[in-house]
Amino acid sequence: MIQRFGVPEIGLLAHRTVPALLAPAQLLPGRRRDVEALLAWGRRPSARRVECLGRRWQLPVWHLEDGLLRSLAKGRQHPPLALLVDDLGVHFDATQPSRMEQQIQQPLTPSQHNRARELQQRWCAQRLSKLNPARESPAPAEPFVLVVDQSAGDCSIGLGQAGPESFRCMLQEALRDQPDCLVVVKVHPDVIRGRARGHFRRRDLQHPRIRICADGLHPAALLEQALAVYVVTSQMGFEALLWGRTVHCFGMPFYAGWGLTHDRLPAPVRRVQMVPLEALVHAALVAGTRCVDPHHHQPCPIETLMDAIGLQRRLQGADPQRVEAFGFTPWKQRSLKRFLAGSELRFRLPRALPGPRAEAVAVWGRRARPRLLATARQRALPVLQVEDGFLRSVGLGADLIDPISWVVDRRGMYYDATESSDLEHRLATVHWNEAQLERAEALRQQLVEQAITKYNLSGDGWQRPKGGRRVVLVVGQVESDASIRYGAPGITTNLALLEAVRAAEPEAFLIYKPHPDVVAGLCRSGEGEERAGQVCDCLLGDGSIHALFEQVDALHVLTSLAGFEALLRGVEVNCWGLPFYAGWGLTNDRLSSPRRGRPLPLAALVHAALIDYPRYVSRHSGWFITPEQAIEELVAWRDAPAAPRTLVQALFRHWGRLRSR
Template structure:
């Protein structure tokens, strides 16, 4: 529904003649509308669409002229779309907008005519709306949000007081439509020198200029020799510079609006949407349409009433606060690792995932056959001895499908100390469990996670059926999960036993009367990894071999008093979640914390941890999760949401869909390198 225009209320059919608009897949639900696309051929033959209530145009860009002409011929209103003031994490060239504005009167940056935003700014707020505006303003600053949010935070210190001058891209439509020109930037510089003669003048260029996509308005050569001027061309996050500035000078840039949210004095040299309301120091006279208002009115109108938002994980329209939190969390995750890293030559199918798991870090992949530098930070797959390596491995809740079958990962772990399955030396997970003080919120999340994992029967790969039944005559059932014997977790995490048959023999020797159930590893069953050593001998040490069942459903069917015996399998951790006694013949990451029976304890692990502390460290703090919906980093809770949906989809998919999925996997495996 288009707000602010009674003639279009409760109407939900729009016409698009723009190829660019048609690429924004979530535009229709953001507008709560159906969008009918009219191509060039239909326009040329005079196609009539009686169902459309308005024609969409992107702002006042030259491409919008096509939409304007079509709307005029069809005698329809024009609905102008533009990026909202909270747009996305990445720049526009790399990411569709997560926030847009829609205006039937004009567009917010065109001061020559009225816009819906101007009318919304003049609307008074009730007490609840004022409180909401105050909360948004506070949280905006706490999260350090901006229109774009790709740059990580830095401590900006110029060693002296400074004011901020904001450059813009040459040809930016908001300059001309904001009653300004290229000369306005020189006037801005001149006035800043006069008003703040003792301050450093920091000129911040636009992110698109930093990215080399566009040009700015200041001559670097002419200003580089002026001691009181600093051209700031680093890819800094704009709020970091706003925060320390004594004043902010703008022509029409949105940075002036953000500076108001930070409580900074703002000087304008055009007529941006936030000028002329008595909140800024303006060079130009405000249009008569604009009268003094409170900052809360401007904020509420711009961020709440005027804009519409899309939540990339929920795949649904959302409120500004929800998108703010999502973007803010992305910024936190993106700052965890160094800004630039070398990466070994990963298989092609893993590279795009690696880039996402390292969002915020620029990865440079090494050429084939070239060795990694000895002392430079590098990203590698699996365990490495060198301390300069960041080691990557599958996480504990990985996917719906096998990793060896190239199924897209939901989680990977990135360890800067070692690797969780390498018990010969410390890992980041071990350090967290030894030293980290967990918060009440993290423990509360962990408690909820345990409930979900058990109720939804989630395991690492989430494959298999539910056919096994516990023998009624058995006194004690011991479940023994098989492992891939060549796996590094056995080599570096099990100092004595190395083969599944050795484990089974030990379990039988110590428990002669138990009913022993052996479940081979699913990768081995699928033929994706080498078979077990002495596989034929396994049957003499167990009562049952279960092939197809889902591990989570097996664990669910164990009775009180039943046990899980393992070398280092993740099944032991999954058993702990269900209150099952676990006996470890190796030193898996979950052993040594007082929760398992350990035949060969690890001397470095001295601290006793509760189950919820173990879960918080293992599933919340240590891994990284990837959302298939947003294509961005996400939380463990969202990863579980998507796993549940994917399992249901696979359960209900047709035979044709199954064949298609398998064919795609086969093609991907052929291209894996």
């Protein structure tokens, strides 16, 4: 194991992930001899100079290249998350041996064979490529074959025993071999951006059966549906093999010469062995590849990286491309950019109307103006209603604490019982399979064991009084909250709720806990709420809501999320309004909705509300994460020393207190 690499190419360290990808070895920049090996990038001219230096100093040279699953995009903001590390050569250089070439010929153990097959399935299920923009090139409706161009001067072409003429020969043969099909020519993204030239001249592409794909989007749909794929040395040939496509090679890429492709060139004598696809997959994605997770840049298996990139693609591609946002404060604008990462956002003044290029509008909760909604309906523009998720942060949103979770709803909003929402629609119609319900139950247990709630506020515990009295908790809310306006058609004040519970449970020991924003002075107390102490047995301003769940027998709420959190912990919940979790046979309900009534297991509610509905964004990377990862980040955030308030946060809190008086 090499402990100290010399890095004569200083530019190799431009990407901040490279040291992590080569850990635990040290990377020592500059020309120095007190190292065990030198590092070079691919077959660049600078790599040749490093090789000369290695021969002079009698040091081995290891070559690096981007992994076959590199990242979301190129550029400084998107460093490589996987590297191919080769101590013999470079994988795309067919003129010399490489470590990957040797690894492809190694027999696989049963576990390696199974892992390779699962990697192939995962690659297709996550719809991956080397670079991973969210949106995909649309595939033609009629039968077609795919011809893949490359940028002129690509090292892999000459080192793959091909040249410019190979591309014209490839196109002519595709037209001849497939007389009844369209021939889709996929242009390289660098050519589209003007950074390089392609290999086809205008007159080469005049055939009536040729269609040009020059959108620079993801190739998954094309590879999934093509009848065959024609390449010179492009990595897309390897990806086509993963999709089970027939691949014709007009050069000698690393995946050619093994009996898996139709090759127009003779294979090097080193590639005389026929191998199964699993051997190629294991060598290319496991044996010679090093990966780091995108959030902390720590070493990880490639499966972790595949799932992370697949999640970005799904969520970034879920929203319209051009979204105009109305009424978002500067602080919320920053968060919206993270939660709508796949869209081009334009922030508009609250009283403006959508521009001609808008494909959707985004608003906070139910605050959209009627005129804006009418215009969106008239133009058939989706309205994306955004709100805090159910696992939000460590600290209050009113303190300008950035959220880790938001929801984006196209039908309505989860707290609005007057109409359906995406969440209610899922609860009313979706059937979850056994694996999904098992995941939901494991997530519920993780959340309960880690004592995670929406805001994760600290506080002293509370001990129930001795004796056999039933202990009941009533949770207060901010009475101006939209969830009361749209989800509580009967009782609408905290005091009225408290009095109703006292009447319903006259013998119980009654605890009243006001909303944290009211306790902090950031929101006004409710009408008559100062008399709450005269109705209850205990008025508890501070204290952890999670600790209270362990001490009480039942909970009474209007629409508070605390009812959902109590359900997760097996506490009896009584609803006096219509929160999203009421009406599914899990709570004692005073009201009913004609759209609800389907009995659901708790695991189904958990899957819908915590897995399907919200979006979670990492505080570290800004990437989308799973709810399980969100809980891990919330626990670390909560257990870390509290950060001092910024000046902006302090001023905002002071302003909030003045406003609430």
